[in-house]
Amino acid sequence: MQPIGQIRSPYTEGREIPKGPGAKHDAEGVLELRAEFEPGLMDIEGFSHLYVIWKFDRSEGFSLTATPPTDNRPHGVFATRSPRRPNPIGLTVVELLSREGPNLRVRGIDMLDGTPILDIKPYLSNVPAEKLRRGWIAEAESR
Numbered sequence: 001m002q003p004i005g006q007i008r009s010p011y012t013e014g015r016e017i018p019k020g021p022g023a024k025h026d027a028e029g030v031l032e033l034r035a036e037f038e039p040g041l042m043d044i045e046g047f048s049h050l051y052v053i054w055k056f057d058r059s060e061g062f063s064l065t066a067t068p069p070t071d072n073r074p075h076g077v078f079a080t081r082s083p084r085r086p087n088p089i090g091l092t093v094v095e096l097l098s099r100e101g102p103n104l105r106v107r108g109i110d111m112l113d114g115t116p117i118l119d120i121k122p123y124l125s126n127v128p129a130e131k132l133r134r135g136w137i138a139e140a141e142s143r
């Protein structure tokens with residue numbers, strides 16, 4: 001896989017990114033696509049939100065358990081959003097604010113500046129709220 005572009009973010013260090021219970025991700029940034037991929041953005045303006053699939057390019061190695069900042073107990077890596085995973089792939093839902101050619105201005109980023117973008121897809125949620133279970137996160141929040 002080759003990156004299709006990079007993320008322009010106000011964050012240059014992990015500690016600047018909000019974490020833990022109640023953390024809000026409302027920072028704005030730009031998804032800068034390489035010029036040759038611009039035709040792939042045709043009709044993207046009609047979508048309010050996008051999935052951004054990206055690479056944790058500054059994380060090293062992995063651990064099969066992780067203790068996230070939202071809890072004080074360990075969980076399996078695949079039950080968390082830990083950056084230290086066997087395949088270091090990140091997934092973030094962002095709000096699309098505007099487009100200028102190959103650049104998408106978005107809100108809701110939690111990636112470091114220069115993070116490689118692997119793919120972008122329109123976000124379409126069809127899971128009814130009453131069917132959604134939030135696992136250990138709901139338990140941790142109620143503790």
Ligand SMILES: C[S@@+](CC[C@H](N)C(=O)[O-])C[C@H]1O[C@@H](n2cnc3c(N)ncnc32)[C@H](O)[C@@H]1O
Nearest residue numbers: 014017056057058059081090091092111112115
């Ligand atoms: C908990 S992860 C969640 C990322 C994404 N929303 C997901 O679910 O895959 C977010 C953290 O990843 C770290 N991070 C962001 N960009 C990174 C990068 N390019 N390489 C390594 N770590 C990064 C930051 O510490 C940030 O707080």
